[in-house]
Amino acid sequence: MTDALSRLLETRDWLLTDGATGTNLFNMGLTAGDAPEMWNLDHPERIRALYQGWVDAGSDIFLTNTFGGNASRLKLHGAEGRVRELNRAATEIAREVADKAGRPVVVAGDMGPTGEIMAPMGTLTHEAAVEMFHEQAEALKEGGADVLWVETISAAEEFKAAAEAFRLAGMPWCGTMSFDTAGRTMMGITSAEMVKMVGKLPHQPLAFGANCGVGASDLLRTVLGFAAAGPERPIIAKGNAGIPRYHEGHIHYDGTPELMAEYAVLARDAGATIIGGCCGTMTDHLRRMREALESRPRGERPTLEVIAEKLGGFSSAGDGTGADEPAARRGGRRGRG
């Protein structure tokens, strides 16, 4: 246990991670059409300000500006040959900011999905996905990331490919999936199924969980689902600050700092150890989350009713783990093995 995150996990019973990279960069002037990763080289001072904001707000862990930094995503900006330099640059800036923090702050090298559908349904093979993730992982490692962090994944196959890449890079890692479709991932994975899938990985993550999705309430329902499945690893909760609203040419999320503070406390009560925000979560939210986690005592595991009452309702009646689920898929007349 020599990595920075494991050391923090040994001494603390909750950790605060960061908020939204995209929403913040958009506010700093990123326009639709720009790849945020280009700013790691073109506007390093803005990326430094983004990271510094998290550290000043009390983050124990923050993610690098490299979500779309794999070859598949960069290709759409004609930059598939720049994976190494863009990821390294992002991580080097992060390393500087973290090392000056005056307390232990973990740099998590962020990796998002490839954006492609994996075989046999789609065209991306396991080997090609591993190669892409591995290329990015090595660059983040070179730049000085403490851990690697894959997020917003919807297919089990893609999550496994990332895990394999982390093994090849010899790096500790965390991974989250996005549960945005009736409480499941887009590809139909439930919270309980993710726990099972993660448990079987040969290269185990330090922590696993959920990010993004549909608002804070849904995310906590997913955390409850993880906890009920009895996972062996700490749970990550990184939910959106409410729902995006469009106002006078700008997108803003309707979750207030107060709501996110409530969410953070509930997330911890629900069983999460690493808590943060995703889209729409700004430094004000994060500061309030930190205050709440420090000042408020742990409570009982919240029920769905309590979550709905405090944070608002859910996007769907069930999430695929309960008994009151919609009918199972129709049975055909052909035998289905």
Added chain:
Amino acid sequence: MADDEIILSELDDEELVAQMFDDLYDGLKEEIEEATHILLDRGWTPYDVLTKALVGGMKVVGDDFRDGILFVPEVLLAANAMKAGMTILKPLLAETGAPRVGKMVIGTVKGDIHDIGKNLVSMMMEGAGFEVVDLGINNAVEKYLDALETEKPDILGMSALLTTTMPYMKVVIDTLKEKGIREDYIVLVGGAPLNEEFGRAIGADAYCRDAAVAVETAKAQVARRHNVGAGAR
């Protein structure tokens, strides 16, 4: 098990269509191809095979997707099987001048490279009998305008998966308004971070939560347009 040995050609029409619904549901491409040929050989018009067998079967898939019973992998397999049937029917439909359900131009907006959701909508729209022109990802407003002019669709569909790219939908809609052609098209928008309120705020005709809703909305909007058009004449 005897059930494993279904011989498609021995089924009567009604049983065969029911079996095609099942086989679409299970994403069995070869079985759908075989059944499509059988119905054509039995004298069915290509249009009937399309609407009664394939579109009918995809409606079940769409309903279960909407209701959270099926998920993307199953829908992709079903759409793939449907597409195999369509490949057989397409040239025949063109020859026979079968009626058209409607036409859609669809694309992910500029700066956004996500296409899983958009592809799903394309497939489900084709599954419902629409003609779909897919512009792919990262489309600037000029690309949309060119396609609208050359394809003359009923519907313009735009997709975005990022909060940073969704405002671009408004850029496209505002440009349509400036050019005075906004009312010539039904504009449907979709994507994970969107919602109904956003759709209204930017001036789209509708926000579609998922591919199944997109199909239902497209059908309803096209029907309403035709009615309005007929009334005006």
